[in-house]
Amino acid sequence: MNVLVCVKRVPQTGGRIVLTADGQDIDTKFLGFTISPHEECGVEEAVRIVEAGGGSSAVLTLGPAAAEDQLRDAMALGIERAILLETDGTEWDPVSTAAAITAAIRDQEAAHGAFDLVLFGNESADSGGFQVGIRVAVALVRPVVSGIKGLTIGSGSVTARREAVGGGWETYELPLPAVVGVKEGLNLPRYPSVPGRLRAKKKEIERIPVGAATSGPAAASGTPIGPSKVVLRLPQEQRSEAEILGRGAEAAPAVVDLLERIGVTGR
Amino acid sequence: MSGPVVVYVELAGGEADRVSLETLAFARVLAVALDADVEALLIGGDAAAVGAGLGPQGVTTAHVVTGADLAGTFAPGGWGAALAALATARGASAVVGPGTDRGSEVVAHAAARLGLPLAANVLAATPGDPWRLTRQRWAGSLLEDATLEAPIRLLTMAPHAVAIEERSGAPAATVVPFAPQISAGDLVVRVTGREAPAAGSIALGDAKVVIGGGRGVGSAAAFAELEELAGLLGGAVGGSRVVTSLGWRPHSDQIGQTGLRIAPDIYIACGISGAIQHIVGCKSAKRILAINSDAESPIMSVADYAVIGDLHAVVPAISAELRRRQG
Numbered sequence: 001m002n003v004l005v006c007v008k009r010v011p012q013t014g015g016r017i018v019l020t021a022d023g024q025d026i027d028t029k030f031l032g033f034t035i036s037p038h039e040e041c042g043v044e045e046a047v048r049i050v051e052a053g054g055g056s057s058a059v060l061t062l063g064p065a066a067a068e069d070q071l072r073d074a075m076a077l078g079i080e081r082a083i084l085l086e087t088d089g090t091e092w093d094p095v096s097t098a099a100a101i102t103a104a105i106r107d108q109e110a111a112h113g114a115f116d117l118v119l120f121g122n123e124s125a126d127s128g129g130f131q132v133g134i135r136v137a138v139a140l141v142r143p144v145v146s147g148i149k150g151l152t153i154g155s156g157s158v159t160a161r162r163e164a165v166g167g168g169w170e171t172y173e174l175p176l177p178a179v180v181g182v183k184e185g186l187n188l189p190r191y192p193s194v195p196g197r198l199r200a201k202k203k204e205i206e207r208i209p210v211g212a213a214t215s216g217p218a219a220a221s222g223t224p225i226g227p228s229k230v231v232l233r234l235p236q237e238q239r240s241e242a243e244i245l246g247r248g249a250e251a252a253p254a255v256v257d258l259l260e261r262i263g264v265t266g267r
Numbered sequence: 268m269s270g271p272v273v274v275y276v277e278l279a280g281g282e283a284d285r286v287s288l289e290t291l292a293f294a295r296v297l298a299v300a301l302d303a304d305v306e307a308l309l310i311g312g313d314a315a316a317v318g319a320g321l322g323p324q325g326v327t328t329a330h331v332v333t334g335a336d337l338a339g340t341f342a343p344g345g346w347g348a349a350l351a352a353l354a355t356a357r358g359a360s361a362v363v364g365p366g367t368d369r370g371s372e373v374v375a376h377a378a379a380r381l382g383l384p385l386a387a388n389v390l391a392a393t394p395g396d397p398w399r400l401t402r403q404r405w406a407g408s409l410l411e412d413a414t415l416e417a418p419i420r421l422l423t424m425a426p427h428a429v430a431i432e433e434r435s436g437a438p439a440a441t442v443v444p445f446a447p448q449i450s451a452g453d454l455v456v457r458v459t460g461r462e463a464p465a466a467g468s469i470a471l472g473d474a475k476v477v478i479g480g481g482r483g484v485g486s487a488a489a490f491a492e493l494e495e496l497a498g499l500l501g502g503a504v505g506g507s508r509v510v511t512s513l514g515w516r517p518h519s520d521q522i523g524q525t526g527l528r529i530a531p532d533i534y535i536a537c538g539i540s541g542a543i544q545h546i547v548g549c550k551s552a553k554r555i556l557a558i559n560s561d562a563e564s565p566i567m568s569v570a571d572y573a574v575i576g577d578l579h580a581v582v583p584a585i586s587a588e589l590r591r592r593q594g
Contacts, residue, residue, distance in 0.1 A: 095384050165279055250584075264501075
């Protein structure tokens with residue numbers, strides 16, 4: 001199996017979001033970056049599939065030059081090669097992103113052979129468009145399903161499992177080649193080993209400059225792109241001081257008083 | 268008069284799901300601004316009966332797909348293709364769907380097939396040239412004001428952003444069968460099997476009391492203290508992303524942006540710092556009680572009540588006090 005996993009570099013937000021003065025971005029001066037959580041599981045799954053059944057694995061991202069870090073993180077876990085669609089650092093909308101990734105997959109397949117499986121995160125942690133993987137699959141005319149938390153590789157097909165509306169699970173069978181949008185919970189990603197990190201540091205990354213979305217393949221073909229960000233802002237919060245019920249174990253009676261008052265103690 | 272606002276309405280248990288009803292309320296506001304009708308697309312065995320009943324929600328025409336080929340089981344590509352076909356056939360001004368798992372998937376398939384942009388998890392939209400809208404990022408921790416320019420504007424509606432509206436005395440919606448030509452390729456991916464939910468335990472999503480544990484719990488074994496308290500209160504135990512990433516709890520117990528969104532009567536957050544990823548999942552709780560040794564941790568800014576102290580002392584003391592009072 002040849003597996004491609006597509007990832008996105010996103011800030012590690014922690015406790016609160018601070019915006020830049022122009023409201024165009026999250027202020028990342030004091031933040032690290034990571035692979036979007038669903039996609040971390042996509043990376044792990046790609047590594048496991050190749051470990052179990054042979055084949056090759058690749059990771060692709062569209063992002064700024066610094067997204068190289070996330071590609072190396074993926075290679076440290078065992079992904080063999082990496083492709084960076086290097087932007088000018090401006091934000092790309094979902095239509096433009098999907099068109100650039102589709103074009104890159106076609107080029108990669110022409111050079112290295114077809115991908116049997118392409119994995120995407122169900123949605124990115126930051127912009128949350130819920131659509132790039134589906135757009136790529138439709139453009140490549142491949143079957144696709146989203147929200148997947150379980151994958152079983154068969155011969156010529158993959159069985160995908162996701163949580164059903166109202167509880168339980170539902171399963172889908174996809175003939176290969178296929179595209180799958182995965183969710184965190186698919187697996188428990190491993191931690192990178194030191195030798196893995198060292199190996200990843202030395203690997204070549206294939207860099208393909210793509211510039212800005214307005215000069216990308218979608219815009220060039222005349223397709224409407226978007227939505228287009230105007231400005232970011234923080235939601236209004238109704239902040240209230242927490243009422244301190246006490247300190248340490250001595251607070252227990254006050255806590256139980258509260259639980260009784262709201263009627264959750266069965267008394 | 269502009270082309271209609273077409274709403275994809277999801278069916279759940281023989282009725283329209285809640286977020287779809289919210290989406291209809293949102294669509295009606297859009298339709299007034301556009302001087303347009305609201306029309307609905309429903310797919311499935313109950314589509315006609317549910318569709319006819321959407322008059323009070325402002326639907327004039329309910330387009331229903333009932334044939335087993337397409338409506339038999341959920342087929343994301345096929346249903347998206349049907350939505351795209353209806354939008355084109357009706358000359359829709361806009362297509363709106365609920366921002367649920369399925370709704371997001373179906374509308375994205377429609378957008379991909381139409382070759383048009385899609386704005387996900389929208390909170391507000393103002394028609395114009397271009398359309399202006401506000402949408403959620405980071406699962407609602409951040410808002411984006413954006414513009415959308417397309418012949419048909421495709422949106423999904425952020426769940427629980429607007430209230431459901433019903434107008435009494437409204438005429439029933441006209442039910443029209445819709446039988447689009449769907450290619451075999453669009454029907455390849457569909458639900459082919461189901462597994463029933465595990466019986467017995469109280470589901471985290473339904474529990475009235477949820478006890479959450481974070482890094483401060485310290486180990487998988489130490490969750491026993493939280494389990495004991497949950498048992499006494501008939502509640503359920505969940506955790507932050509840290510504890511599921513460390514393998515202390517299964518991922519299905521995760522409360523947060525990449526896990527469950529809960530809305531219990533009270534959420535007791537133990538040793539949880541309050542990362543945005545987690546807050547998104549628990550902010551709909553009626554009350555939040557934080558038990559944390561750090562009075563300055565971010566969880567305190569969303570908590571209604573707090574106990575400052577080591578959860579390993581506080582949680583067992585609460586259990587003991589409950590036992591004492593229960594005799």
